[in-house]
Amino acid sequence: MEELPIIPRGIRFQAGFITPEHEAELMHIFRNELDWPTTKKFASRKSLHYGYTFDYKTFGIDPNIPYKPFPEWLQPLIPRTAQGGRDPDQVCLQYYPPGAGIPPHVDTHSAYDELYALSLGSAVMMQFRHTRAREDSKAKEGGVEETPEEGRAKDEREIVDVDLPPRSMMEMSGDSRLHWEHGIKKRKKDVLADGTVRMRGDRWSITYRWLREGGQCECGDERLCDTAQRRIGVEREFRWKQQQPQGSMREERQQEGEREGLGGIEDKGVLISRQVGSTGVDQGHHQFENGNILLSPL
Ligand SMILES: O=C(O)CCC(=O)C(=O)O
Numbered sequence: 001m002e003e004l005p006i007i008p009r010g011i012r013f014q015a016g017f018i019t020p021e022h023e024a025e026l027m028h029i030f031r032n033e034l035d036w037p038t039t040k041k042f043a044s045r046k047s048l049h050y051g052y053t054f055d056y057k058t059f060g061i062d063p064n065i066p067y068k069p070f071p072e073w074l075q076p077l078i079p080r081t082a083q084g085g086r087d088p089d090q091v092c093l094q095y096y097p098p099g100a101g102i103p104p105h106v107d108t109h110s111a112y113d114e115l116y117a118l119s120l121g122s123a124v125m126m127q128f129r130h131t132r133a134r135e136d137s138k139a140k141e142g143g144v145e146e147t148p149e150e151g152r153a154k155d156e157r158e159i160v161d162v163d164l165p166p167r168s169m170m171e172m173s174g175d176s177r178l179h180w181e182h183g184i185k186k187r188k189k190d191v192l193a194d195g196t197v198r199m200r201g202d203r204w205s206i207t208y209r210w211l212r213e214g215g216q217c218e219c220g221d222e223r224l225c226d227t228a229q230r231r232i233g234v235e236r237e238f239r240w241k242q243q244q245p246q247g248s249m250r251e252e253r254q255q256e257g258e259r260e261g262l263g264g265i266e267d268k269g270v271l272i273s274r275q276v277g278s279t280g281v282d283q284g285h286h287q288f289e290n291g292n293i294l295l296s297p298l
């Protein structure tokens with residue numbers, strides 16, 4: 001696995017994890033042999049889970065849901081570079097029709113340690129984003145109290161697009177795992193760094209997760225870490241996760257996610273965006289407010 005020479009640090013890639021022929025066989029199985037959950041909504045993501053189910057109430061394995069053995073097709077797709085080659089505790093196969101996405105999120109810190117994802121079918125742009133309070137906030141300048149609303153308006157958000165080519169295995173470690181959120185925009189096409197518009201097709205991803213020993217994360221990131229948040233008495237944004245395993249995010253969260261991001265009501269501040277991938281790097285600073293992106297010179 002080669003680490004991408006970008007910020008966020010910690011994204012490792014292995015191109016060509018499987019052959020195109022193997023990929024075609026898998027897509028045949030995914031299309032014809034699996035029992036996908038049915039949804040009324042057009043173009044929505046669907047998930048199937050294997051292995052253990054995590055219990056967000058006890059922060060351990062849910063003893064009421066039996067271990068779901070890995071199907072035969074999954075065996076050769078397990079990355080063996082993580083955790084001394086041990087099987088992952090949880091595997092999630094997801095299907096994204098064109099137009100589907102996944103809201104920006106960080107996979108629960110306390111529950112999971114290492115994360116890998118294999119991409120199959122259509123390429124897609126994944127967005128990593130990082131938010132931090134701006135240095136020049138009023139509170140810091142003169143000790144004047146500011147409302148959380150005023151504070152958020154000064155947040156600085158950095159967005160990096162990372163292209164996920166089919167058949168590539170990605171590992172999220174370090175900053176990219178803990179201090180940046182990741183997500184996939186709900187849209188039918190992606191614009192590459194060189195301006196090319198690329199239509200999306202059917203995509204499948206397989207996410208591999210290993211449970212974190214002890215169930216506590218020590219990163220201390222109060223914005224993104226559930227352990228850090230629990231220690232300071234914050235439970236916000238966490239309740240939604242308590243009923244379902246990671247990766248099958250509930251509808252509310254999905255709708256919430258649609259309101260977030262570039263088109264969201266929360267968007268106010270300075271956005272620094274970069275795009276990376278096979279086509280190179282493009283960098284620009286934009287000001288954004290209420291979903292309108294205003295281009296400004298660097
Ligand atoms: O589809 C992907 O590549 C990643 C999905 C993801 O972030 C997740 O299941 O937590």
Ligand SMILES: [Fe+2]
Nearest residue numbers: 105106107182
């Ligand atoms: Fe994720």
